Amino acid sequence: MNVVDLLLKLLSFESVTPDDAGSLRFIEEYLDGYEAIYVNKEGVKNLFLTKKFSDGPHLCFAGHVDVVPAGDGWETNPFVPVIKDRNIYARGTQDMKSGVAAFVQAVKDTDHFEGRLSVLLTSDEEGEAKYGTQIMLEHLKEIDLLPESCIVAEPTCEHIFGDAVKVGRRGSINGVIEKHGIQGHAAYPEKATNPIHKVAQVLPLMAGVNLDEGDDYFGPSQFVITDIRAGMEVTNVTPGKLKMMFNVRNSTETSLQDVEDFVHRYFNGMNYDLTLSQSAKPFLTPTDRPVVHAIDQSIQKICGITPKHSTAGGTSDARFIAAYHIDVIEFGVINDTIHAPNERTSIAEVEQLYAVFRDTIANFNA
Numbered sequence: 001m002n003v004v005d006l007l008l009k010l011l012s013f014e015s016v017t018p019d020d021a022g023s024l025r026f027i028e029e030y031l032d033g034y035e036a037i038y039v040n041k042e043g044v045k046n047l048f049l050t051k052k053f054s055d056g057p058h059l060c061f062a063g064h065v066d067v068v069p070a071g072d073g074w075e076t077n078p079f080v081p082v083i084k085d086r087n088i089y090a091r092g093t094q095d096m097k098s099g100v101a102a103f104v105q106a107v108k109d110t111d112h113f114e115g116r117l118s119v120l121l122t123s124d125e126e127g128e129a130k131y132g133t134q135i136m137l138e139h140l141k142e143i144d145l146l147p148e149s150c151i152v153a154e155p156t157c158e159h160i161f162g163d164a165v166k167v168g169r170r171g172s173i174n175g176v177i178e179k180h181g182i183q184g185h186a187a188y189p190e191k192a193t194n195p196i197h198k199v200a201q202v203l204p205l206m207a208g209v210n211l212d213e214g215d216d217y218f219g220p221s222q223f224v225i226t227d228i229r230a231g232m233e234v235t236n237v238t239p240g241k242l243k244m245m246f247n248v249r250n251s252t253e254t255s256l257q258d259v260e261d262f263v264h265r266y267f268n269g270m271n272y273d274l275t276l277s278q279s280a281k282p283f284l285t286p287t288d289r290p291v292v293h294a295i296d297q298s299i300q301k302i303c304g305i306t307p308k309h310s311t312a313g314g315t316s317d318a319r320f321i322a323a324y325h326i327d328v329i330e331f332g333v334i335n336d337t338i339h340a341p342n343e344r345t346s347i348a349e350v351e352q353l354y355a356v357f358r359d360t361i362a363n364f365n366a
């Protein structure tokens with residue numbers, strides 16, 4: 001099998017989250033000679049395949065075999081891949097069976113590596129991701145088999161193949177402020193405490209304000225208000241409570257504590273409650289790390305372009321990997337049809353992605 005044959009095979013598994021539909025067993029058998037470790041929980045299957053070639057660094061490729069449901073609007077059967085004009089159409093072509101096929105084939109075709117090579121696969125990335133990559137990493141920590149470097153093959157490219165590598169992601173902090181007041185008649189404002197008037201005074205100092213200036217990799221972490229509500233949709237009653245919701249997509253420069261301090265600076269002395277939660281933590285892999293250097297060199301060699309280092313976009317399992325202080329980057333095909341009907345990727349991209357991973361493995365220690 002070559003990488004395209006392997007991709008066509010993987011696409012034919014109807015692996016809608018969290019069902020791997022047999023694809024993990026198939027990959028386990030395909031990579032014979034690799035030790036297989038399964039960690040399964042709550043209907044989620046996770047597979048770690050690993051092989052020690054010699055002493056040296058531990059490089060791991062990671063990805064998910066699950067896909068989002070097909071949805072409407074397909075011109076062909078989403079689980080029967082079709083090749084048309086050198087493109088492959090099926091659910092999961094971009095997100096992310098092309099990436100899985102590329103690194104599985106690259107690993108299979110590798111005879112020499114100075115160190116340990118591994119593959120981490122989950123069937124729960126598109127869902128809650130609660131029993132996916134996270135629990136495999138917990139297990140790997142227990143058995144002392146965590147890698148030092150990791151490449152997640154999520155689709156990262158924007159316009160041409162090779163144009164973007166993700167070296168980090170912003171985090172996301174959600175907040176709810178409840179400002180308490182005293183309800184009253186609009187005609188007697190002196191007898192009430194109007195929370196709208198109180199909040200209106202500090203609003204210009206908070207709305208859309210940047211909590212840091214950003215840097216080469218992250219834009220500024222902005223205080224984005226998403227909802228403000230109070231009152232009963234009448235003109236003669238001032239409300240007793242105002243609720244304001246906000247979100248901060250934060251860089252590594254701004255923490256949850258910084259957001260709490262920011263709110264307190266303006267609401268100090270006002271009767272209020274604040275609820276804060278962090279749904280994802282930001283991370284950044286410094287560009288002088290071996291995995292960044294290796295992938296950059298290989299992209300340069302295979303594609304002839306220098307990729308930009310990006311932290312844009314939503315979250316991926318890379319955030320869980322980074323939490324273990326593993327150097328993690330993401331690189332994969334163009335992502336212009338992910339989760340859409342008639343998802344497709346080009347054969348040329350899949351072949352190039354395979355070539356980039358092959359080269360990255362070959363030159364990882366160089």
Ligand SMILES: [Zn+2]
Nearest residue numbers: 095096125154
């Ligand atoms: Zn994905």
